[in-house]
Amino acid sequence: MYRFLLTPRWFGINVFVLLAIPFCIFMGSWQLSRFEDRMAASRDAKQQVAIDVREAARPLAELLPVDQATSGKQVTATGRYDKQLLVPGRQLDDREGFYVLTLLRTDGGKALPVVRGWLPGTASAAKAPAAPKGEVTVTGALQASETPGDNGVSAQGGLPAGQTSAISAASLINLVPYGVYDAWVTLNTADSGMKAVPATAPADSGLNLKAFQNLGYTGEWFVFAGFVVFMWFRLLRREVEFARDAALGIFPDDEEQDRERSEEKAPV
Template sequence: MTSTPATDPAPPQIFPPTLREVMLRPRWIALLAFSLLVAGVLAWLGQWQLGRAVDTAPPEPGMTEVVRPLSEVVQPGDYLPEPLVGQRVEVSGTWVASDFIVVSSRFNDDVQGYWVTGQLRVAGTAEPTSVAVATGWTQNLDQANAAADELERQAGADPAAVVEVTGRLISDEGPSVPPAGADPLTLVKMSPAMLLGRWHDIENVDVYRQYIASQTAIGPLDDIASPAPDERSRVNWLNIFYAAEWAVFAGFALYLWYRLARDAWEKEVEDLEDEQAEALAAGAAASRD
């Protein structure tokens, strides 16, 4: 009677976890809760942005053409809300004689020219207050400089003379650098902030961030072409774009959790398969010995 040689028992089979089992572990449930919280905040931001994408109470057509006192539209130092850009306003005050300044690169019906601007000290305010005024336009620089000199002479002759100004209220165009080779004091943007740096007698004076483009020329100048602003669309597409971005970010927060959990599961499965392959190889080597 013959006996068969004993063989080594086969290594135990390893069953890797499923993706669902990995996702249900406490660590990944906690991370899912955090991802849902982040996604909820991002979704709320998207809803908030979307709620401001449509103007439910737009200004009535033609409201910018109704002349209103400057003090009722905006206060010194405040920013001008978008619906009020181009609003016709009226204000009275006295000129600061030494502050008539020429601004270049001004267009009247597609013709390039110059504005003469002045510092108007507003009348009837509790604190000294000034607003920049574009008094008129001319195509020729020499004429603009002559007009500035004439306005300065007139204001200096009667500093207490009160003038009435009616025009459109427009936001600061921002600072700019003069063209290469030009006089460093050349202004190519209508910026009250830059004019303020050249004005006189401004200590303890409140200043409007906006300027007034006078609709009737003051002095030996032409009227400034200043048509009514286009009616605003009730839909703000930029806000809609931002709302869509927030929604994408919220979805990405959840996708990131899924991707991290899946990567952890795939690594665990790969490690277990490597361990099982090593065990099988060791068993095969032992049986050959």
């Protein structure tokens, strides 16, 4: 009854199944390992942020450009505060508020965005304390430029003058006539009674959407493997039924003719 398994058609089906199942399992296991790597990276990033705060601050030039290795490191820079902006819609300790962002004009001519602190409530220039005058030296955690979607950052648009949604050179370069570093600093000790903004882990180092996409792909690949097994058994069962009917002298055409005769004889 199972001699049909030796036919070329079934040889091809069996080879496909034998290759497809290990491939699906391998891909599912790989996606699962990617999810586990991101979980481990999330834990390591949080631990590294705590370690970076205790490290000695280094000059800004030594830590640029910002990457996952330098993000969160303690940095020091000297210059004069210039233009001040507000960054609305930022939460701290489960409260809604805004950042006070001031551009530090360095000796090199470019400006370093400095988050001097956080204030609760609606963003208002009247609430934000003025920046210190004269030359200052700031110390804080170095952060990579934000993009829409990072840490809840929304797209730019519809904000009043003097406000920005993302702390990035791309957003700030249009607001000032000089160059802006593609990085920013959050002070360890906030100015003028504001609350200090803690450093955050680098982008793509935590449990973000990509991590859960890996978990979803894991499930999909294992489902594909199960579907291949299900279809193989379904085809096998169908072929066995055909073989059994053929052994009894019953063919699909005969069954169709018997069904048509029954329908003709049925009372209307």
